[in-house]
Amino acid sequence: MTTLRPNWNIQGPLDLVLPIDPDPWPDVDWEALRFMGQPHVHQDAQDALMAGGIWGTDNAAQGGGTGIAFAYSQPDLAAVRVACLGWKKNPVKPDPEHACRDGLYFMAGFEMTHEVFFARGVHDVAERCTSAPWFSLEGEVLLDSPGWRPQNLDCLLARAQGPDRGTGLRFTNLRALGWAMYWKAASHKCARVLGAPESTAWMQKALQILELAAVPGTGQIGCSPGDDQHPLDQPNCLYTFHGSIAVMGALACAHRLHYAVPSWIEPWLDNLAVLPPINYYGSPSLPAFTYSQGGALHAATGAGQQGDPEFAWWSTLHTVMYRETHKQKFLDRIGQYGGLVASDEQNRKWSMVYRGTHG
Numbered sequence: 001m002t003t004l005r006p007n008w009n010i011q012g013p014l015d016l017v018l019p020i021d022p023d024p025w026p027d028v029d030w031e032a033l034r035f036m037g038q039p040h041v042h043q044d045a046q047d048a049l050m051a052g053g054i055w056g057t058d059n060a061a062q063g064g065g066t067g068i069a070f071a072y073s074q075p076d077l078a079a080v081r082v083a084c085l086g087w088k089k090n091p092v093k094p095d096p097e098h099a100c101r102d103g104l105y106f107m108a109g110f111e112m113t114h115e116v117f118f119a120r121g122v123h124d125v126a127e128r129c130t131s132a133p134w135f136s137l138e139g140e141v142l143l144d145s146p147g148w149r150p151q152n153l154d155c156l157l158a159r160a161q162g163p164d165r166g167t168g169l170r171f172t173n174l175r176a177l178g179w180a181m182y183w184k185a186a187s188h189k190c191a192r193v194l195g196a197p198e199s200t201a202w203m204q205k206a207l208q209i210l211e212l213a214a215v216p217g218t219g220q221i222g223c224s225p226g227d228d229q230h231p232l233d234q235p236n237c238l239y240t241f242h243g244s245i246a247v248m249g250a251l252a253c254a255h256r257l258h259y260a261v262p263s264w265i266e267p268w269l270d271n272l273a274v275l276p277p278i279n280y281y282g283s284p285s286l287p288a289f290t291y292s293q294g295g296a297l298h299a300a301t302g303a304g305q306q307g308d309p310e311f312a313w314w315s316t317l318h319t320v321m322y323r324e325t326h327k328q329k330f331l332d333r334i335g336q337y338g339g340l341v342a343s344d345e346q347n348r349k350w351s352m353v354y355r356g357t358h359g
Contacts, residue, residue, distance in 0.1 A: 004075060008112045009356065011071040013185035013252035014320060018073040018356035021348060030082040042079060043067055043345060047101075055086025056102065060095045068100050069349040070182070070248055070316060072108035073356070080109045084121055096129040096176035103183050110190055119190035126187035129180035130202060137202050151177075153205045160212035168223030168238060168292075169213045175242040181206050181249025185256045203253040210250055211262060217295035219268030221246060230289065230304030237289045237300045243268065244312040251320055261324050269317065271297035273333055280307020286314070286337055311338035315354040323357070334358070 009018040024043065033040050034053045041048040046057045047067030057065070072080070087093075087102035094101040106121030130136060132152065139152025143162060149155065149171045156172065164170055184202055191198035214221050222243060226232035230239075247269075250262050275297060277284035285307030289300035299305065314337040322330035334340070339347035340354055 004077060004112050005114060008075075009073060011073075011111045012107055013182060013189050014070075014248075014255050016071045016320070016353050016356065018071055018352050019359060020075055021073045021342065021352065023074055023076040023079075025076065025079065028079070030076075030078045034082045034085065042083070049082060049086055052089075053086055054090045055083045055105075056090055056094075058090070058092045060092050060098060062098070065101070066345045066349065067104065068098075069104060069352070070100070070313070071353070072104055072111075073348075073352045075112075077109070077112050080105050080112065084109055084118065088121070093128060096134050096180050097173065099125050099129050099179045099183055103179075103186065107186055110193070114193055116193055119193040122183065122190045123187045123194065126180075126183040129176070129183050135177060135180045135206075137205065153202065153209065156209045157205060157212075160209045164213050164223070166216055167213070168215055168220045168236065169209070170223045172222060173242075174222045174239075174246040177206070178242070178245035178247070178249035181246070182252045185249070185252035188256045200257055203257055207250060207253055207257075207259070207262060210246070211264065214264030214268075215292040217267060218271050218292040218297045219264035219266070220290070220292045220297065221264060221268075226289070226300075226302070226304055230302075230306075232289055232300045232302040232304050234291045234300045234302070237291045240272070240286050240288050240290065240308045240312050241310055244308075244310065244314075244317060247317055248313065248320075251317075251324070255324075261321070265321070266325070268297075269321065269330075269333075272312065273336065275299055277337070278305070278307045280309075280311075283307075283311075284337065286312050308337075311350065313350065314338045315340060315351060319353045319357050331358075 009020050011018055037052050039049055039051045043066040046065035049055055083105040103125040106118050109118030134151055136152045138154050140150050141155045141158045142150055188198045210221050220238050222238040223236045225235045247265050272286055278287050287299040288306045288308045290297045291300055315334045318330045318334045338350045340351050342348035
């Protein structure tokens with residue numbers, strides 16, 4: 001078995017510094033289980049070795065699961081390798097909204113070994129996220145269609161230059177776009193192992209789109225009326241959960257391109273920081289839905305308002321922003337939402353970038 005590379009815990013397209021958390025199953029022989037076709041939970045029923053050597057859920061859009069994060073901090077290379085082999089075997093690949101389910105393992109394997117197998121896996125995840133009908137570089141442009149609107153970057157750019165300029169992208173899955181940006185940036189990092197340079201055109205265009213669409217003063221980059229599950233009183237809201245993933249994707253692309261932090265991110269975080277918290281299962285949280293008015297963000301009202309299910313990855317975003325800008329306010333606000341200690345599996349994920357950098 002390949003040994004871990006030095007500094008394998010500096011991970012991903014943002015070069016996040018992680019703690020080295022304990023191996024969750026130090027006595028499990030993952031390769032033997034795979035060979036025998038026996039299942040075994042890794043973190044939960046969705047993040048597990050299934051019977052027959054497949055890894056992960058058979059529902060690409062299934063919510064929940066603890067195998068969701070921006071990097072991987074456990075040194076269990078054997079499990080990572082089996083997970084990647086299992087995801088390769090799984091006929092149901094995660095959609096872009098959930099591309100971290102397999103991308104996370106391939107990225108971890110790449111950082112642990114620099115093997116071509118893992119680099120190709122990261123590249124494949126990025127290609128899946130940036131191919132039609134998702135976020136291909138080029139494609140059909142439809143600005144006024146009352147139904148389906150193409151998600152390719154040509155169309156998104158035309159909308160950001162036209163009807164969506166300065167108002168937030170409408171009818172765009174920002175969660176999926178954010179992960180697409182993250183894995184495209186990760187693929188750029190892995191390109192040197194694959195022996196061919198990765199074009200930066202996709203990342204440049206994606207950053208341009210968000211810069212044009214962001215609402216001046218608030219940095220709001222998405223605009224949605226809510227849905228049946230989250231009915232809101234205001235029509236043009238951004239789901240914080242989706243916005244935070246888009247921020248991480250944008251930061252990853254900017255980091256790989258050696259660009260400055262996109263200008264809309266700081267005002268968005270500043271506006272969120274001063275909103276009254278909402279109780280979410282006993283903990284203070286940011287509101288899940290906000291809208292822009294009068295140059296400021298406001299918490300939406302309506303039955304669909306709630307706390308943010310990922311606390312906007314608050315400590316992760318602020319740790320990265322402090323590293324990139326050296327502004328004290330980001331360091332001061334790191335603990336405002338979400339946990340900073342690995343008290344359980346979810347808090348381990350939320351806190352690991354903070355713990356690796358400042359712990």
